[in-house]
Amino acid sequence: MSWEEKVRRVTPYVAGEQPKDKTVIKLNTNECPYPPSPGVSVAARMLSEESERLRLYPDMDCTLLVEELARAYGVDPEQVFVGVGSDDVLALAFLTYFTSGRKILFPDITYSFYDVWADLFRIPYEKVPLREDFSIDPENYLPGSGSFPLTEEPGGIIFANPNAPTGLAMPVPAIDRIAAANPGCVVIVDEAYVDFGAQSAISLLPQYDNLLIVQTFSKSRAMAGMRIGFAIGSMKLIRYLKDVKFSFNSYTMNLPSIVLGREAVRDEDYFRSITGRIVATREQFKKDLLEMGFVFPDSSTNFVFARHPGMPAKELFAKLREKKIIVRHFDKPRISEYLRITIGTEEQMAKVTEALHEILGR
């Protein structure tokens, strides 16, 4: 056997590009177009004056941040887990909860990291097709229903709500049905985009000790560069997640992440003002897209997933790029005719609309 046959070989996740040219309008990775809350800048300045604190290892329980999140979401601190972006939290959740050898379920069109982690950790999975209109059919996740895709209990369930890249949200009662029908496995709801108008399933947590809600600071809290994500679930679920994390690397959350993250959670007014502004811009952009003949599922996120019947998505993508507007195109089955366009500032979206008018010749 060669050494190469003993190597873990995987096909990695392909992240959206981070262009060096800062003059482009960057609408390809769903970042927030506004800065983090003013309290974050103040705390960052204070930290830079106290660099001597960096001598010590950070608090591996991230107490300041965990307690602030627990307060904000009305849960016990022992129900909160924080990680280096929700990618870190989700990867550890796959590693911790999906160990039965049974297939886990997730939609065929969703965050494309799910199958990468499943492959990395050798977790078998079944991709469940979304409906024609890209919505999730909850019946597909109810063992015993006619449209359940497996012949045995699943090893776990994960879906994004709202889903990405479609932008569509599922109502909480549907999630309730899925959680109620699957007491034998962990159900993860990835709520990366929930703050832009969808309803969080955190309200279901008192009923289900196998339900994990994962959120991020990268979108609605304008801190993608800081890398902070978190999960909320039952104390038991969080304990298992921590045990795995502390068996891997205890100190992944650095001091600035803990301190600045806490400031971002504290400033609820600012959080509401930027998410409200993005939602208003999105609604105006939807109107502009409809006027130009675009077709799209109704987005509850900070992006719109749209196609134009008059021009292939690849061509539209290239023409926008010529105009220094970068959006995201996924060359994948069912969605290759769509572009995912992040909602930027009002001015940026007006420029996008103008560029689309020019490209489409009207």
Ligand SMILES: Cc1ncc(COP(=O)(O)O)c(C=O)c1O
């Ligand atoms: C659905 C979904 N989940 C999770 C993430 C990961 O976000 P982060 O690791 O920045 O918290 C993303 C990022 O785009 C996403 O779209």
